[in-house]
Amino acid sequence: MNAVPKEIAQAVAPLAAHGLTHSYEGSSVLRGVDLALEPGSVLGLIGRNGAGKSTLIRAMLGLLQPLSGSAFVFGEPALQLGDDAKARLAYVPQQPEALAWLTAQQMLDYVGRFYPRWDEGFAHRTLERWKLQPNKLLGKLSPGERQRVDLIRALASQPELLVLDEPAAALDPVARRELLREVALRAGESGTTVLFSTHIVSDLERVASEIAFLHEGRLLLRCGVDETKERYARLWLPAAKSAAAPAQTLSRRRHDDGSLSLVVERDAQGRWPEAADLPGARIDALGLEDLFVEIAE
Numbered sequence: 001m002n003a004v005p006k007e008i009a010q011a012v013a014p015l016a017a018h019g020l021t022h023s024y025e026g027s028s029v030l031r032g033v034d035l036a037l038e039p040g041s042v043l044g045l046i047g048r049n050g051a052g053k054s055t056l057i058r059a060m061l062g063l064l065q066p067l068s069g070s071a072f073v074f075g076e077p078a079l080q081l082g083d084d085a086k087a088r089l090a091y092v093p094q095q096p097e098a099l100a101w102l103t104a105q106q107m108l109d110y111v112g113r114f115y116p117r118w119d120e121g122f123a124h125r126t127l128e129r130w131k132l133q134p135n136k137l138l139g140k141l142s143p144g145e146r147q148r149v150d151l152i153r154a155l156a157s158q159p160e161l162l163v164l165d166e167p168a169a170a171l172d173p174v175a176r177r178e179l180l181r182e183v184a185l186r187a188g189e190s191g192t193t194v195l196f197s198t199h200i201v202s203d204l205e206r207v208a209s210e211i212a213f214l215h216e217g218r219l220l221l222r223c224g225v226d227e228t229k230e231r232y233a234r235l236w237l238p239a240a241k242s243a244a245a246p247a248q249t250l251s252r253r254r255h256d257d258g259s260l261s262l263v264v265e266r267d268a269q270g271r272w273p274e275a276a277d278l279p280g281a282r283i284d285a286l287g288l289e290d291l292f293v294e295i296a297e
């Protein structure tokens with residue numbers, strides 16, 4: 001496939017980042033992240049605690065000014081988003097806090113006015129289905145309830161781009177399933193583009209079309225969910241062959257007996273590194289969860 005020129009990708013991608021770097025108090029959190037979402041894709045952003053997922057999301061949406069690099073929403077610079085672009089986008093932070101002095105119903109009625117495609121019926125039905133009390137102050141809801149109200153707010157606006165920062169963190173398993181079903185439905189039926197961060201690998205398998213793995217501020221891996229098992233594997237080399245290990249690997253672990261385990265990737269021609277053909281070498285398939293654990297450890 002020919003690479004799309006960066007300028008064109010910027011213009012069409014609902015969300016794109018180029019060379020984002022950021023640090024807090026002198027410590028680097030993003031180290032040059034490039035990421036662009038295809039329209040209609042569901043991208044699961046995964047990474048350990050503190051990997052920089054929330055920082056990346058906030059920088060991509062223009063809610064934080066990065067040290068360097070740029071971000072674009074619907075092709076507009078994220079730091080100067082116009083009202084039209086804002087109305088096409090919905091973002092649910094990890095811990096929603098805004099408008100705590102309103103009741104859930106008041107908040108939904110209030111914000112609904114700013115969205116041309118607001119689905120009041122959905123908001124009403126989902127409040128009931130998710131057993132949320134419409135007349136309780138947001139500030140008095142539990143974190144999970146508060147996050148569910150915010151998810152209703154985001155979904156009722158029928159956004160073209162939906163960004164969820166760890167939506168599963170405060171939800172019980174039933175609510176989580178329902179949310180994932182709703183997200184998959186929106187992506188499938190309305191072509192909504194979705195970016196969500198998570199720690200839960202099974203959520204990625206259930207709903208994401210693509211995954212991006214952020215580790216210590218760098219995107220280590222980006223590929224289709226179904227493709228990962230084909231593209232990455234664990235290469236085990238006996239001690240006697242460990243010197244032949246490829247230099248470029250996603251992770252490298254030496255065992256007590258001197259043997260090596262490496263996470264390796266097929267090259268552009270679909271071949272594993274040459275060391276995989278050495279006598280005694282072994283290639284083992286990796287499930288998504290194993291892959292992340294191997295890389296993140």
Ligand SMILES: Nc1ncnc2c1ncn2[C@@H]1O[C@H](COP(=O)(O)OP(=O)(O)OP(=O)(O)O)[C@@H](O)[C@H]1O
Pocket residue numbers: 024025029047048049050051052053054055056
């Ligand atoms: N406002 C801030 N001031 C100082 N340090 C911060 C600030 N926000 C985040 N950090 C630090 O930056 C790093 C990345 O944080 P971030 O919240 O982006 O990670 P994350 O991948 O979303 O983590 P988690 O999965 O735990 O939510 C962490 O070490 C965090 O402590």
